[in-house]
Amino acid sequence: MSDAEPQAESHDRSQEEAQAAERLERAVRAAEQALIEFEIAVETFRVEVENFSRLHHQRLGPMYSRLDELDALIAEAVAARTGDPEDIRKAREARGLVQPMPGVEELFHGWIDSDGLSPEAAAMLTERPVQPPPRVRPSEEARRIYRELARKAHPDLAEEEAERERRGAFIVRVNAAYAAGDEEALRALAEEWEAGPPPPERRASPSEELYARLEWLAERKEMLAAVAAELESSAIGAMIKMAPEDPDRLLDEIAEQLLAQAAEKEARLAELAR
Template sequence: MTNTSDTESSAAPSAPASGAEDRLAKAVRAAEQALIEFEIAVETYRVEVENFSRLHHQRLGPMYARLDELDALVAEAVAAHSGDRADIERAWEARALVMPMPGVEELFGGLLGSDGVRPVEDPNPPRRVRPGKEAQRLYRELARKAHPDLAQDDAEKDRRSTFIARVNEAYAYADEDLLRALAEEWDAGPVPEEELPGEAEVLYARLEWLAERKEKLAALAAELADSAIGQMMGLSPDDPDALLNEIAEQLLTQVSQREARLAELVRQTSGG
């Protein structure tokens, strides 16, 4: 009787300890999944900001440059017509802001984009700012399956990191075929082990790392949102591609107005 009682007494404390460790392990797993979802959201946003920046430069850069050149030409025409020293100084300042530009027929002739402007050559241009629904679905599934934070050793983490880099690149270019191929490749590969460390100290350290990683991601997301491109995208968060088209139309209108003004000044100067 005494031995049995002693045995039961000595074994009793282990149950609560095991229960606490199980709860801690569940908390770690939940934090891992939450971090992965957050990383997916931040990476998706980063891709959109980067694509918007590239497309903005590619599609609208020539138009901004043309507007600067037209401003200089208009200022020079005004100065030639008036001969006023202040107008001449303004013309010098306007010309100093731009480099010699090709004629409008070189910028707007030939192969034009849907917005009326020939795109700047890019060997790997993104198809659009926001990849399509299918590309988004494939990317999220792959990121949840192969995320490096699920690795339990350095070798597995390296393998996953290399694979996710390929996934991110395919997603940036909305390459649905490549994303499907990557999904098949991952499914055919080794099944990653998902066992969590058993020691409470390791689990606590894991939770701390997850919290630090989330803070860094939040800072990155805030930095992207506060950037000039991020703020511009914020004007049309649901359809940033439409925003680019709207800006392009506005710039084309401004180009036409500047050219009309320049033509009028040239006529006035010739007539004078």
């Protein structure tokens, strides 16, 4: 065997190893981008679930309470007419389901924090209009800016620990602005990011580090999938999935249904009172 043959074989192996490393690195980068997109989707849905829950409680809570009160009044009217022990039991049971007046601690729960009265509590006590919660879904512009920032500044794109921490702190602020639906704050954060230090150039990683990175990305995706499944299986998440294009409109539809139910119960109560 000539000296050229081992050299050729070594060169071929080096080429194959380089190609394999390149394919592995492309797979890692693709997995990183896919994970970021998945995380954006999960965070967006989490914001929608949280906002929908608040709006549902604020707008429809009193209506549900009214329906419970009407059920109790109807059961009591029936029991008063019949005197039947079973009807009396049902009346007591229905009355027990009506939310009682809150105690002092419950009344002030969430009104006072480390800074004193919350803005909502202060508004109530001074008879100023209470700030309504945001809509279920942030505006399209807010969602666009958020996605761009998440894709550019996500901590998973950093290789140095210091840069990862810087990005992590920045994304916390981005998430807070997005959850509040604050377009101006998101624009300011976008300008801040563009004016900040450029992200460090990527350095070639050994194959072992790339494999470890893929494993970490897979674990992270599993965790996010569990969070997404929990959100989707919740009562509020299931309601949002009924109207994915316009979850705010679903509240109006539910309110109409509750109003119709209340009207039926009020008519029934009026008949019993005759």
